[in-house]
Amino acid sequence: MRPEALFDYFADIERLPGIGKRNRLAIEKLAGTRTRDLLFHLPTGLIDRRYRPTAAVAAPGSVATLEVIVEEHRPSQNRRVPYRVVCRDASAELTLVFFNARADYLRKQLPEGEVRLISGKVEHYLNQVQMTHPDYIVAPENAAELPSVETVYPLTAGLSGKILRKAIHAAIESVPELPEWQDPSVMAREAWPTMLEAVHAIHHPEGPEVLAPGSKPRRRLAADELLASQLALAIVRDRTRKKRGRPLKGSGHIRERILAALPYSLTGDQKTALAEIVTDLQSDRAMLRLMQGDVGSGKTVVALLAMAAAVEAGVQCALLAPTEILANQHLATIQPLAEAAGLKVALLTGRSKGKARKTVLEPLVAGEIDILIGTHALIQGDVEFKDLGFAIIDEQHRFGVQQRLALAAKASAGIDVLGMTATPIPRTLTLTSYGDLDVSRIMEKPPGRLPVDTRVVALDRIADVAAGVHRAVQGGARAYWVCPLVEESEQLDIAAAEERFASLKGMFGPRVGLVHGKMKGPEKDDVMGRFQRGELSVLVSTTVIEVGVNVPEATIMVIEHAERFGLAQLHQLRGRVGRGSDKSSCILLRTNEIGDVARARLKIMRESEDGFLIAEEDLRLRGGGEILGTKQSGLPEFRLVDFAEHASLIELARDDARLIINKDPNLETGRGKALRHLLYLFERDEGVRLMQSG
Structure with missing residues (x-):
């Protein structure tokens, strides 16, 4: 049974203010449906509203908070012309601009002759200072409603930042502090806040440094998530180890x-x-x-x-x-x-x-x-x-x-x-x-394996690449041609592969085969078999050939739109060639315009054949969730851990978990009971169930 102290953490978010059936669905898509899901939906940035200049000196493009008197409403009869409200302070005029405005609402919000605090992005237009759709319009007596520092969250269609912020702040107020599960000596050494203090600090940050992965609140929460994961693994390990194997001693x-x-x-x-x-x-x-x-x-x-x-x-x-x-x-x-x-x-x-x-x-x-x-x-x-x-x-x-x-x-x-x-x-x-x-x-390659010559070539030279493959094939070589990943759709992947198959068939004739994920096993194996036996010279495919196919005679690998693949995947695909004694090459075709991460990825592929180094770099460039495609790889998803920044905490959590299981295998001491709360909070409670079932 889940400990009682956690009931509020697992309560449905619909009980929080401002959340109804409609935006519950949007939040579910984004974070989840329980209060704890909102606590762990971390902000990605900040809007600082502490800049309070006069209208005359407000820097264009900055977010500023101004105190002004409302002078005049200028509605427009033409829908294409915006509604304007002229305000001023002692230094200059400020025009507020609204598109598709409701006049009655604006007159209520901005009564002529009254003072208002206005916060939003400052623009200069035709030598006038203006603000389009301010984020906040507040009467001076309600100044507390205007946050001085405001968090920015990942959002989804049908959900505003304001509603999400309000729900998250209410969620924090609705849950109790939990018993401390971290080791007291670690807490003292790291000067960490409690778990709930850390959550509060991240959702009400005093400055951008609080959101950085290296801040104390962020490190505290990452340490909690890692300890939950390591403790669950340690319990499984302990229980499996206690099952007797049987000694298998062979003569050799x-x-x-x-x-x-x-x-x-x-x-x-x-x-x-x-x-x-x-x-x-x-x-x-x-x-x-x-x-x-x-x-x-x-x-x-x-x-x-x-x-x-x-x-x-x-x-x-x-x-x-x-x-x-x-x-x-x-x-x-x-x-x-x-x-x-x-x-x-x-x-x-x-x-x-x-x-x-x-x-x-x-x-x-x-x-x-x-x-x-x-x-x-x-x-x-x-x-x-x-x-x-x-x-x-x-x-x-x-x-x-x-x-x-x-x-x-x-x-x-x-x-x-x-x-x-x-x-x-x-x-x-x-x-x-x-x-x-x-x-x-x-790590070592068997002797006699030659390195694969890897080149990055722009896609507009695809005709030259095809001509080069054609010359090699006429000389008896065999080649793989891998088609790009298209969005999230296997259908589109297949369409791209079929199109490339048709164009290469025009060039190579019947010695081209096609394999993709929707083909039935026997059909796929038949094409693979013909390629293995040398009846086909070119195999066009989606990524189904990624793992395990062994054709030592294949010496050329062409990968279209290589920038769309992860490093680990490119490395797996390249591993299909260079398996025999002949020199092999891998050609990574890329679009002309690629981002910095994709460029860095292709550079690593060109420079290294060490799969482990490549995997570490992939992790650094992409973060943990994406690296192996969490869903397909069966690895747990982490919400609070940044693998590049929190690597030292992994060792800490693993050592701590092993120590806990050695001293208190059934989690019965004071700290052990607190740790049960941790396992349930991070839904690693299969560990608790395993302890109970022995």
Whole structure:
């Protein structure tokens, strides 16, 4: 149950003044429907109304507050001519300008002969000082209604800043202070305000410095959000660790055979990652590890050797991949090496039907298959192992918790699970999102890999690029041509790809293929297969080829409108070439007019092939929410954290969370009870539920 002190925080915003059914919908779209959502909807800037000059010296373009006497109303009969109200102070005249005005309303607001405080943007027009649609018109006795410093918020259609500000200020007044959950020594060292004081300071700032990510109130709130996240991960980690794994100690004889069959020796990073995974397998606690390796760094071979270690200890293994293309590719890499070492490997996908499916499922339950590679089809009810002991989940962020649990449920005793990803995730995001996992990183490229020559070319030279690709293809090369991302619509993406396909077909003839996300699996695989076999020379595609396709013969990658892609995505796409022994090139086509961030992004792509460096830069340029597309990546969304500015707080929160769980695993001390409030406030309460269910 949510603690009682939080009831007001989770109360519906409709109880706040000025919010009815209509603007509730607008606020819901913008921030959410509970009082806490408004508290965490942070301002993006300030309007300072403390500048109080006379009319004669008011600087044009500035926001000023003037005290004037209303002299004369000048209504207009012509709708195109604005309504004017002439005012003055001791120094000069000030004309107020209103379009589509209601005369009766203005006469009431601005009675002739009376004094008014007017605040808004000063303009000079034909040597006259004027103000169009002032923000505030206030009688001197109501001067308190005019804020000296006013916050500016992100808005949406149908919602004014005034209504939102009023609702936020009412929301702050409506909630109680909560018990302090931060460590007292940290509070003293950082001189942080309480959580509610920090919220108040940010929504009623004394100056722009309060809104900066480095201010004490901002750092306090970021520390709270990070601690909630790290504590929830630490609870999950603690509970999983307490589940017994089973020690899987192999003799090493199968691994030796695989290493002997490899045409190259492992890199230092591959050896380190393998040693870490094998140590986890041999321990009697459940494995919690993520193997990160850049595109083409040789993760699959490490995965095979890890599975061989588990098979040596007498259990079966599963490798779960997000797509059929990836599952087939893992099979192509693993099968020859595994079978040379005497291991039995099988594939199960959604396309394995009838007899083909039966020929996998029967030997699987009999224990005759050592390694099963497959897609979501692996976790269906009728798939039974004799003794599943180790599972590897490829591109882990594309599977939900439910799917991971369904896979773990296939094991009759304890199971070790290894996550694997080719998406380089910056260290700060790895800590915030996978803080419950140990991480092995493979940074080195296998020997013999040549760097990819990356060039940035303006789109108006697309004809030259196409001609260059044509010459290369005539010489036997193969090329990818990736079409741009169009807004948020897959339909438009496909239309762009079909158009480019048609134009290239005119140039290359029938040796051009097209793949996009709306094609059915078999159709897509057929085109991919023809490209892999060399029957097609050019593959036009939307971003569906991003992860995992392996065609060592492809040496050219063209990406149209590269400025629309994130860095991580460009890096993934570029990783499709440079996989063989031939020199490869990547051409980033960009529009002539691009912004500074896009320019910086393309410059990094030209200068570096280090996926982890690129991911860190992407984070710096774009912020945390966008970097992996939060929704698609399964990473939690953060509202108060600025990853570039608050990186030091991540380590602080992680260390604190681990200490808390070691000392007070059930959160029963005074601070522990306060921390339960924190978990509920930031909706990380799955941690509390997990504690209660044991």
